[in-house]
Amino acid sequence: MWFNSFSFFWFFPVVLGAYWATPSWRARKLLLLAASYFFYACWSPPFVFLLILSSTIDYSVGLALTATSGVFKRNVLVAVSCISNFGILATFKYAGFFLSTWQTVAHAMGISVAAAPAWVTQIVLPVGISFYTFHGVSYIIDVYRRRIEAEKSLVDFMLFVAFFPQLVAGPILRAWYFVPQLQSRRTNREVDWLRGGFLIILGFFQKVALADNMAPLANLVFDRPGRFNTVELWLGTYAFAFQIYFDFAGYSNIAIGCARLLGFEIPENFRMPYIAVGFRDFWRRWHISLSTWLRDYLYIPLGGNRGGTWLTLRNLLIVMALGGLWHGASWTFVAWGLLHGIYLSIEHLATPWLERLPEAIRRSRVSRAAMAVTTFHVVCISWVFFRSRTVSAALSMTAAMLLPNGTRSNIETPVLVYLLIGALAIIAALVAAGRGVATRVPPWLWGTCAAVMLFLTIVTWGDANEFIYFRF
Amino acid sequence: MNSSTSASERASVRIALTAFVCGVAALLVPYEMLVRTSERVYGVRPANIVMPRTLSPKIDQIINDFDQGVRYATIAVGTSRMEWSLRPDVVEASLGPTYNAGCGGISSVVMLEFLHRLGPQPQRLIVSVSPLDFTQIEVRQAERGIGLSRLTSPESENHSVNGRGPAAWSRTAVRAVLHSSSPERRRNLGQWLELFRDHGSVLAFLNNQDATGAINGMARHGYRPAMNIATPEQIFQPRPAMIADDYRSASGTLFPRFAAALRSFQQRGTTVTLVRLPTGIGTRRAEDAETTFDGDMRELSRACGVSYIDSSALMGAAFSTDRRDFSDSEHLNSAGALQFSRALAQVLMREPSPQL
Numbered sequence: 001m002w003f004n005s006f007s008f009f010w011f012f013p014v015v016l017g018a019y020w021a022t023p024s025w026r027a028r029k030l031l032l033l034a035a036s037y038f039f040y041a042c043w044s045p046p047f048v049f050l051l052i053l054s055s056t057i058d059y060s061v062g063l064a065l066t067a068t069s070g071v072f073k074r075n076v077l078v079a080v081s082c083i084s085n086f087g088i089l090a091t092f093k094y095a096g097f098f099l100s101t102w103q104t105v106a107h108a109m110g111i112s113v114a115a116a117p118a119w120v121t122q123i124v125l126p127v128g129i130s131f132y133t134f135h136g137v138s139y140i141i142d143v144y145r146r147r148i149e150a151e152k153s154l155v156d157f158m159l160f161v162a163f164f165p166q167l168v169a170g171p172i173l174r175a176w177y178f179v180p181q182l183q184s185r186r187t188n189r190e191v192d193w194l195r196g197g198f199l200i201i202l203g204f205f206q207k208v209a210l211a212d213n214m215a216p217l218a219n220l221v222f223d224r225p226g227r228f229n230t231v232e233l234w235l236g237t238y239a240f241a242f243q244i245y246f247d248f249a250g251y252s253n254i255a256i257g258c259a260r261l262l263g264f265e266i267p268e269n270f271r272m273p274y275i276a277v278g279f280r281d282f283w284r285r286w287h288i289s290l291s292t293w294l295r296d297y298l299y300i301p302l303g304g305n306r307g308g309t310w311l312t313l314r315n316l317l318i319v320m321a322l323g324g325l326w327h328g329a330s331w332t333f334v335a336w337g338l339l340h341g342i343y344l345s346i347e348h349l350a351t352p353w354l355e356r357l358p359e360a361i362r363r364s365r366v367s368r369a370a371m372a373v374t375t376f377h378v379v380c381i382s383w384v385f386f387r388s389r390t391v392s393a394a395l396s397m398t399a400a401m402l403l404p405n406g407t408r409s410n411i412e413t414p415v416l417v418y419l420l421i422g423a424l425a426i427i428a429a430l431v432a433a434g435r436g437v438a439t440r441v442p443p444w445l446w447g448t449c450a451a452v453m454l455f456l457t458i459v460t461w462g463d464a465n466e467f468i469y470f471r472f
Numbered sequence: 473m474n475s476s477t478s479a480s481e482r483a484s485v486r487i488a489l490t491a492f493v494c495g496v497a498a499l500l501v502p503y504e505m506l507v508r509t510s511e512r513v514y515g516v517r518p519a520n521i522v523m524p525r526t527l528s529p530k531i532d533q534i535i536n537d538f539d540q541g542v543r544y545a546t547i548a549v550g551t552s553r554m555e556w557s558l559r560p561d562v563v564e565a566s567l568g569p570t571y572n573a574g575c576g577g578i579s580s581v582v583m584l585e586f587l588h589r590l591g592p593q594p595q596r597l598i599v600s601v602s603p604l605d606f607t608q609i610e611v612r613q614a615e616r617g618i619g620l621s622r623l624t625s626p627e628s629e630n631h632s633v634n635g636r637g638p639a640a641w642s643r644t645a646v647r648a649v650l651h652s653s654s655p656e657r658r659r660n661l662g663q664w665l666e667l668f669r670d671h672g673s674v675l676a677f678l679n680n681q682d683a684t685g686a687i688n689g690m691a692r693h694g695y696r697p698a699m700n701i702a703t704p705e706q707i708f709q710p711r712p713a714m715i716a717d718d719y720r721s722a723s724g725t726l727f728p729r730f731a732a733a734l735r736s737f738q739q740r741g742t743t744v745t746l747v748r749l750p751t752g753i754g755t756r757r758a759e760d761a762e763t764t765f766d767g768d769m770r771e772l773s774r775a776c777g778v779s780y781i782d783s784s785a786l787m788g789a790a791f792s793t794d795r796r797d798f799s800d801s802e803h804l805n806s807a808g809a810l811q812f813s814r815a816l817a818q819v820l821m822r823e824p825s826p827q828l
Contacts, residue, residue, distance in 0.1 A: 006643040194485050223609055226715075389609055392717050443488035450488075451495025458653050459503060 003203070003254045007042060011035075016261055025185040029155050032262070036164035040128070043168075047126040050088065055161045057084045058136035062143045062150035062157070074144060081140040085133040092126055097329030128168035130326055134293055135161050139175040141297055148176045156182040163264070165255040169248070171269040171289035178264070186263030194443070198450050199257030205453035206250030209460045214243040222387050225397040230404040233397060237380045240387050245273065248287070274379075277371045279343040282379060294323050305348075312348060317341035327386070332394060336386040343378060500650070507652045510678040531586075534573050534694065538592055544571040544693075547592060549583050550600025551610070552576035553749045556803040558598065560693040562813035566821050567596060572694035580605045581726050582614035584733035596820070597737050597744045602751075603765040606726045607718040697806040698799035706801040707752035707793060716762040727772055734776050744778040745820060750812055751802040753792045756784060786815055 015035045022028045041048045061081040068074050090098075106112075139160070142148045151157040160179050166172075221228055221236025228236065252269035259266045269288050276282035283291040299319045305312040317338060324337020354362065361367055381398055388394035545568025548558045554574030564570045571594075575583065580599050604610045647654045657678060659667075667677045734744050746769060751759075759765060766782065773780035784792060791797060797808030804812055 006640075006646070009646075010642050194488050219613075223613065224715075390717050390721075443484040444491040447488040447491025447493075448495045451492050451499060454492075454496055455499040455503070458500065458650065460658060 003207075003251065011039065012258060019262060020188055026155070028186075029159055029182060032164075033155060033159045033162065036159065036162040036167060039164040040162065040167060043127050050092075050126055050129075051132060051162060052158070054085065054088055054132065054136055055158050057081065058140055058161070059151070059154055059157045061140055063152070065140070065143045066150040078140055078144050082137060085136050085140075089129060089133045092129055094325075094329045101331075131170050131172055132161050132167065134172050134290075135175075138172070138293060138297060142175055148179075151175065151179055153182075163259070165258040165262075166266055169251045169255075170287075171252055171255065171267055172293050173266065173289070177267060181264050188263070191263050192260055194446065196257045196260030198446055199253045199260065201257075201450045201453050201457070203250040203253030203255075203257060204457045206246040206253065208250075209453070209456040211243045211246035211250060213460060214239040214246070218243050218387070222397075225388075225393065225400065228400075230401060233401045234380075237384055237387075237401065241274070241376075241380050241383050244383070244386075245270070274376050275372050276375050276379075277368050278375055279340065279347050279379075282375060283340075283344070290323065290326070294319050298322065309349070313345040316344045316348065320344065331391050332385050332388055335391050335394065336382050339382040339385060343382070500652070504650060504652050506674060507657055507678050510675040511651065513675050514679040531575060531578070534571075534575070535590065537571065537694065538590055544569045544592065544594050546570040546596040546598065547587070547594040548572045548574060548598040548600070548694075549587065550574045550580050550747075550749070551578060551602065551604065553602060553751070553802055553804075554598075554600035555694070555696050556698050556799065556805075557600070557749050557809050557812055558816070559695050559697075559806075559809050559813040561695075562810060563817040563820075566817040570693060572696075574600065574694065574696075577610070578614040579607075579610040581730045581733065582611055584730070584737070588733060588736050593740050594742055597742050598816070598820070599734070599744060599746050600749050601746050601769055602748065603715060603719050603759050603763045606723040606730070606765075607715045608722045609715070609718055611722070611726065695809075697809065698803060699806055700799050701805060702752065702795045702798040702800050704795055707754060707795045707798060709754045709801075719763045719765070723768065727768070731772065731776050734778060738777070744776075746773050746778055746780045747816065748780075748782045748784070750783045750787055750792055750797070750804060750808065752795075752798055752800075755801045756792060781816070781819060783812065783816075786819060787812060 015031070019028055019031055022031055037048050037051070040051060058081055061077050065074055065077050068077065139148075139151075139157075143150045151160070156179060159182060160173065160175055163173070163178070218236055218240035221233060222240065225233060225236075249270040256266045256268070267289060271285040271288065273282055273285035276285050299315055302315045302318060303311055304315060307315075318341075320337040320341030321334055322337065324333040324335070324340070327333040327336070381401070384397050384401070385391065385394040388397060546563065548554055548560075548570065550557075551574060555572060555576060556574070558570075558572050558574070560570035560572055573583065573587065580601060584599065651657060659677065663677075667674070737744055748766070748769065769780055769782075791808075791811070797804060797811065799805035799808075
């Protein structure tokens, strides 16, 4: 079920009404769990069993970890959980990719290999699998590190993994953040109805009125980049950069808003990433739940920045390449991740030099604005790899973007259209930023902004395009 | 939380909600009135507002046209190149009732499979082929465009998107109340800007071809005429499609799929002809330089036992350099389509023809 589908329009109010009408807290949680599985089953009923299987394994391993004190046994238990989680992920998401890569390598080395069995190429990628396996892995590692106690309630644990607002496209939840919320009864007096409702409308506006309006230009340019000149290629890349931001931020806002109306808090996932000054700053603002996950469960265990410059750079490259691969089974995603690893490495190496600059220059608005614009454009180049079909197509497109060509203009739609969309995007970003200074926004302005956004959402509602991050 | 805070919060919620409701009413009610006025002026009733069955209006049109029960002796399949190239009114004297099922962005491979499911059994099938048809980009786009149409195939008619269920009820209810929310009334921000730029009529704008059901006033049996003339740059400038890698990697799997689709029609007794359509000389040179397409097609046509017509041989070299026949680098305009359709009909009348 998609948030931007009519199914969700009846599903959510029914669940919300039934949830608050149910007096027993335990019954409410059971209701939410059933609703979450129903939500997932609307996409594919059989895969609910995979979700239940994955949750059950992690729940059992968590309990066993608490009951076990021996280091060896605890390590074995963690290994069991990691193998099961990553095994499921590898089977459903990466089997075809690994096999085709092996065939390509073998072919290049002159080794003859049998064709891939048909079933491998026909494996269906379960929606949200990358998200819920990361929930499970983070939970097990936190229990192993004794950061949290294993959850004793099966219902609470299953609900932590399957909570429908964030089930298929995040944000990636941590048990220490969410499970305690399940242990105390939520009351509707605590619910911030206003901000919850506002976030849902904002999310729909970002998805339907902004992201979906930018998709045609991005698709046009990325489908046949050879037809466009340098300016148009940049325009298409800007369109994709904002499309993916508004698409994913829209989903996150709807998820956070829905959770709030149910009395739960889900962490923020985006903080105006395109005004980031530098790449570390970018990753503190973009897909925050993934970047913190990678930091806590991959970068720091690898040694983080504790082992000297070269080890730090190695760790950055490994973490970002794997972060790229997490997005999808394709070398384009790995290239995207590696590019960000390179960006972060360069920034890491350049930081001591930059810090020698006078404070006044470093902190001046002009230099920060210049850094933000540079960061944005370099990030845009990484989006070319993310969106292109092949790495070679991305390289050709990047070359055409950086070396102006004389190809005649092919885009009939006036550039002004996209400037207009850009202006709207800025308004939406300001509105989103307004969430942080909510107390200073008068309530009538909240209401009016929400009305304008709802109106634009209704009149520009198109083909209910799926959210991009559903594929991950 | 003390009672005064609670009271002030309640007041804030009331103010915000009031502003929200008033704002929505102030925007939506006049807009809805405009839409309904447009419907009154142009005689379009709400009953005519139908849900699209696929993500492509042309595919919807094809489904609707075939639903009418008209039997076509000849069906032409392909991308927008075919859609703009073959005039049914010109060829039907020679080839019988003809339907141009060319559709922008829909690879011939996927289109053939879709048509096979849809069920028409023409005597003749003219299939346009170009390198782009055998790339993952085009196939993926086509599968997405046709995506929902599998729901309208006979075997799954019960699951039609117009079917039952709460989602369908709520969709119908919302669109019955708010005509402005239906996809046919959707106008994106770019279209709004163009309306203001061109000083167009708002009522006509709200009642465009999507809302009346016709794709194009001049469209006939799927053919979509283009009236403009290409610029010299469009004709002569090489236009690399940057599909060489995609074509190389995807054609290995798409050729067998294409051949299987062709055979499924041949088994029904349909005569199949593959046609490489005319493009500007720049595009043609770029395609030939990037891919081994021409040789691949000749081999494929031999393997499948179908004829292959390369229009550069059919129309002569001068045709692909005359911009008056093209609307852009790769599409014929109405004048070019007239010449090409006549020439093609003559050749097909002499079938089985030697490979051109």
